[in-house]
Amino acid sequence: MSGAESPPDEFGQIARLFRPLTRGAPEALDLLDDAAVIPSRPGFDLVVTKDALVAGVHFQPGEPPGRTAQRLLRANLSDLAAKGAEPYGYFLMTAWPADFGWAQREAFAEGLRADGEAFNLCLLGGDTVSIKGPLTLSMTLLGWTPSGAMVRRAGAQVGDLVMVSGAIGDGWLDWGVAAGQLDRRWLGADHRLPNPRLDLREPLRRLATSAADVSDGLIADAGHIARASKVGLRLDLDRMPISDAAAAWLATQADPAGARLRLATGGDDYELVLTAPPAAAQALGLPVIGEVVAGEGVEVRFAGARLDPGPGGWRHA
Ligand SMILES: Nc1ncnc2c1ncn2[C@@H]1O[C@H](COP(=O)(O)OP(=O)(O)OP(=O)(O)O)[C@@H](O)[C@H]1O
Ligand SMILES: Cc1ncc(C[n+]2csc(CCOP(=O)(O)O)c2C)c(N)n1
Ligand SMILES: [Mg+2]
Ligand SMILES: [Mg+2]
Ligand SMILES: [Mg+2]
The missing domain is CATH 3.90.650.10 (PurM-like C-terminal domain)
Structure with a gap:
């Protein structure tokens, strides 16, 4: 297909697609370091959850990429919601197949940008890889609850x-x-x-x-x-x-x-x-x-x- 822009390399992608999604969060260190660093928050517990999406298993391969991005974020937010936690930030792993082109990657990032703003979330770090297989995505989402207040699966009592x-x-x-x-x-x-x-x-x-x-x-x-x-x-x-x-x-x-x-x-x-x-x-x-x-x-x-x-x-x- 003529006119389809080919993707920049890994670090170009991190800079162009993902750095804007940090929304300037200092913890993300502009996505230039080996890791992010999160200061502790006295009086709160950090609640951590992770879910992955795989094309053909969790969504139709032809789904618009922005929508897939939003589903990834929202599936993870749903776990935090169940725990009574306030969302804080996320880590992202993308495994791009070669035929998932630059325009699709940009659309994916745009979906995350829109929901990142809607839910007031910053990207804190992640990993970008290629895959000889289906589009594979994983997110680790962090949130806060007051210390000891996370709602658990364990806790149901007879008579509830x-x-x-x-x-x-x-x-x-x-x-x-x-x-x-x-x-x-x-x-x-x-x-x-x-x-x-x-x-x-x-x-x-x-x-x-x-x-x-x-x-x-x-x-x-x-x-x-x-x-x-x-x-x-x-x-x-x-x-x-x-x-x-x-x-x-x-x-x-x-x-x-x-x-x-x-x-x-x-x-x-x-x-x-x-x-x-x-x-x-x-x-x-x-x-x-x-x-x-x-x-x-x-x-x-x-x-x-x-x-x-x-x-x-x-x-x-
Ligand atoms: N590969 C894994 N390594 C470590 N822990 C895992 C792994 N897979 C699942 N778990 C843990 O098992 C528990 C149940 O995970 P599960 O994914 O079923 O929960 P969920 O996210 O609520 O459900 P769903 O994945 O359907 O959204 C969680 O504590 C999760 O962290
Ligand atoms: C293409 C396609 N095929 C099947 C389904 C149904 N489905 C797949 S995984 C899952 C449970 C949650 O997964 P997980 O436990 O991995 O979070 C459900 C309901 C779908 N949504 N899209
Ligand atoms: Mg899960
Ligand atoms: Mg769950
Ligand atoms: Mg889940």
Whole structure:
């Protein structure tokens, strides 16, 4: 293709694509050093999370690069949101295939610039490599909580209620549409861009006994809470909030229990699943979908019958 600019070398890329994303943060040392250095912050804990995206596994290879960048940032922000943490800065690893050209790399950086500003985040460091394989991206995101206040997966108590922060299942519908397996009319409200629930971090820290974000699937991620907390969870899929698009899709399905299970195990929702004692749950005001019981694992019911959720969500081999 004529006119397509070829990329500058590694250090040119770091200077042109990534240095502006530091937004002048002194910790990043202008991306000219071996490492970044972060002063400690008395009274706070540094919360650290990392998630990777791989073309063909987490997103369609043809997705606009700016959108992929935003998904990478937002998937990581969702983990910080689940921990009640305030986002601070991030480290980025990009493994570029040769056919991911300069214009695409610029579009990727532009997506990060836009969300870096929207969420007030600075790039602190990273690594730039080439790959004979699919576009592979990884981010390490840092955030702060007041000392000792991070909301954990461990902490759910027998008698607590289980809640979710919003509609479940649009991530799966959206992925089905992008993969050409479902009709476009089932597309949720621009669900390909997760909306990390950072708005909940203060009430979460104050009221929740445990929390996780829903990336693998509601039932799988609830299962992670059960395991870490050494309790059992009972979930009632009649009470699971779903979008209008998901409700319309459900209405076309012959097997309502199986269809609801698809929504509850599909993943990519980036809402939160959390537990709290009944009074705190009322104060949180989020939809209640079940309760914490003695035992282990997740028991799933719909329309009065027990369902077998299988693994409950996405698992990498
Ligand atoms: N390769 C690894 N090395 C070290 N720790 C890991 C590795 N992979 C996962 N973990 C840890 O395992 C735990 C669960 O990770 P997982 O990726 O399932 O969580 P998540 O980010 O909430 O889910 P998702 O990846 O679906 O968004 C986390 O504590 C994570 O740091
Ligand atoms: C192209 C394409 N194929 C499949 C899916 C579905 N998917 C892949 S990984 C994952 C869970 C989170 O992953 P991780 O645990 O690695 O964070 C989900 C729901 C998708 N979104 N795009
Ligand atoms: Mg992860
Ligand atoms: Mg995650
Ligand atoms: Mg998570």
